[in-house]
Amino acid sequence: MGCYWNEKRVVVPGGAGFIGSHVVDLLVEAGAQVSVIDDLSSGCWSRIEGHGGRIVRHEADLVTADLAECFEGADAVLNLAGLAPGLTLESSRHEVLYQGNLRIADAVLNGVLAAGVGRYLEVSSSCVYPDDAAVPTGEVSFDGKGPEEVNRGYGNAKREVERRAIEAAAGGSRFALAIARPFNAFGARDMATGAGAHVIPSLLERILDASPEIVVWGSGRQTRSFIHAADLAMGMLLAAEYCADSNPVNIGSNEEISMKDLVDVLQELAGTDKPVRFDRTKPEGAARKACDASRLERMTGFRQRISLRQGLEEMVRARLVPS
Ligand SMILES: NC(=O)c1ccc[n+]([C@@H]2O[C@H](COP(=O)([O-])OP(=O)(O)OC[C@H]3O[C@@H](n4cnc5c(N)ncnc54)[C@H](O)[C@@H]3O)[C@@H](O)[C@H]2O)c1
DSSP states (O other), X not given: OOSTTTTOEEEEETTTSHHHHHHHHHHHHTTOEEEEEEOOSSOOGGGGGGGGGGEEEXXXXXXXXXXXXXXXXXXXXXXXXXXXXXXXXXXXXXXXXXXXHHHHHHHHHHHHHHHTOSEEEEEOOGGGSOTTOOSSBOSOOOTTOOSOGGXXXXXXXXXXXXXXHHHHHHSTTOOEEEEEEEOOEEOTTOOOOSTTOOHHHHHHHHHHSSOSSEEEESOSOOEEEOEXXXXXXXXXXXXXXXXXXXXXXXXXOOOEEXXXXXXXXXXXXXXXXXXXXXXXXXXXXXXXXXXXOHHHHHHHOOOOOSOHHHHHHHHHHHHHSOO
């Protein structure tokens, strides 16, 4: 990381979250003065407690807080707050995720405008892309198609959030806008379990708990690509520095793995050999997902440093030997 962030005053809404906490780590390491605003709805201070007095923490709901005051004097706001649960079967989730993500993003964007902040990172998602987008997926146009079907509420919210931020940046206030479209993130800090957990922690839970078999949604042939959250955070900081031209930039890995192979690797690392059942009555999402991050690489020199296997080893270790 270069010296761009040194001494910068940076506010990170959602900085106690899974990805946000890695962004905070990198900013502190780079010498930034960091404030975090989080309501701890899915975040926890323990993820960033190692920074002690080097960061300022505000526990507040972004939707109701006075963000103009919180953002006053900031050089940049990097918005890592949002509602990003894994797949569930609740039909209401589309509306909840659509409205919830819009409310949070609108509040943060309005705060940025009111405080006159010069640089803003909006975190979107790869779920904005249609199911039949070419794989690996670059920053392709949507051609009138909807976002990823199983995540349509979330994907539509992210499309709308992007649109509103681009419009605001093009208006009179003219702040530098970076838009990140991350693909699936993973890492040991993503250890939520139960309904709404992301795919890797949720598979790991079933591998390590007492259940006699592992049930995987769909055929098991669907592929995904995963980027370690520490690498993703690095990509986001580079994007905020070098790609603040209002054009979305993908951040992710082009290494595809099928769900079946993912379960096999996790079982190997966990030392288990449970039978696996593929439940084709459950949704499996897009047949393939992988990221073409060549725009980010060209503009910033970004390269991933943590392989899928290394990151999975870290996650299994964290579950078997909790700190
Ligand atoms: N995890 C992924 O694989 C992934 C992939 C693509 C995009 N994203 C996006 O990245 C961002 C961060 O995701 P994450 O996985 O770290 O999620 P997360 O749930 O771990 O982090 C979100 C943080 O925002 C906080 N928050 C939520 N609502 C808030 C509110 N009203 N006021 C204050 N704080 C609030 C939560 O407490 C949490 O700390 C989200 O915008 C998400 O859509 C995540």
